[in-house]
Amino acid sequence: DAGVTQSPTHLIKTRGQHVTLRCSPISGHKSVSWYQQVLGQGPQFIFQYYEKEERGRGNFPDRFSARQFPNYSSELNVNALLLGDSALYLCASSLGGVAKNIQYFGAGTRLSVL
Amino acid sequence: AQKITQTQPGMFVQEKEAVTLDCTYDTSDQSYGLFWYKQPSSGEMIFLIYQGSYDEQNATEGRYSLNFQKARKSANLVISASQLGDSAMYFCAMRELYNTDKLIFGTGTRLQVFP
Numbered sequence: 001d002a003g004v005t006q007s008p009t010h011l012i013k014t015r016g017q018h019v020t021l022r023c024s025p026i027s028g029h030k031s032v033s034w035y036q037q038v039l040g041q042g043p044q045f046i047f048q049y050y051e052k053e054e055r056g057r058g059n060f061p062d063r064f065s066a067r068q069f070p071n072y073s074s075e076l077n078v079n080a081l082l083l084g085d086s087a088l089y090l091c092a093s094s095l096g097g098v099a100k101n102i103q104y105f106g107a108g109t110r111l112s113v114l
Numbered sequence: 115a116q117k118i119t120q121t122q123p124g125m126f127v128q129e130k131e132a133v134t135l136d137c138t139y140d141t142s143d144q145s146y147g148l149f150w151y152k153q154p155s156s157g158e159m160i161f162l163i164y165q166g167s168y169d170e171q172n173a174t175e176g177r178y179s180l181n182f183q184k185a186r187k188s189a190n191l192v193i194s195a196s197q198l199g200d201s202a203m204y205f206c207a208m209r210e211l212y213n214t215d216k217l218i219f220g221t222g223t224r225l226q227v228f229p
Contacts (some may be wrong), residue, residue: 048216050215056214092217101209105160105161108158
């Protein structure tokens with residue numbers, strides 16, 4: 001079975017531009033979460049979507065937005081890119097709705113903002 | 115607020131030896147889950163092991179075991195019989211069980227296994 005897939009794998013943008021990152025969850029998983037991992041740190045939670053509704057939001061500015069589609073895939077959008085947005089963006093999927101909920105991660109999208 | 119602390123930035127271990135990676139956590143919740151993930155240089159976070167706050171037995175998954183000491187708020191990962199392929203970053207994480215999927219991660223420990 002396919003794991004969590006993310007696209008693109010690498011991306012280079014300039015300040016002020018907009019970026020869209022995509023994530024396809026494991027088949028049967030209804031929950032998708034997004035994390036930002038800056039070099040040398042642990043991942044930071046950005047969003048969770050479950051059954052197409054936002055379930056959680058981390059401490060990120062409104063430039064960050066996301067959505068989940070009927071097939072449970074998800075997009076993360078970042079507007080007005082800043083140099084500090086350079087990071088590895090990880091997507092994780094889970095069954096959702098259960099106490100022991102294991103999140104499985106994709107390989108990430110590495111975003112460089114110049 | 116929830117917090118995960120990993121005090122070992124780097125650890126070395128010889129192949130076939132056991133190693134313990136430390137993790138302490140802080141939470142006021144009674145129901146929570148503790149997780150360990152491995153991150154190779156490729157970037158993907160690989161799930162290793164889970165321990166629920168109400169689980170009485172320490173979790174084990176193959177060569178991985180979790181030394182859970184609730185009163186001390188510690189959840190150390192023990193890797194037995196280390197292999198060269200175990201060289202990676204290891205992250206401890208925590209989640210409230212009846213809330214969002216939000217994971218709180220520590221800063222990680224880089225493990226290097228040498229022959």
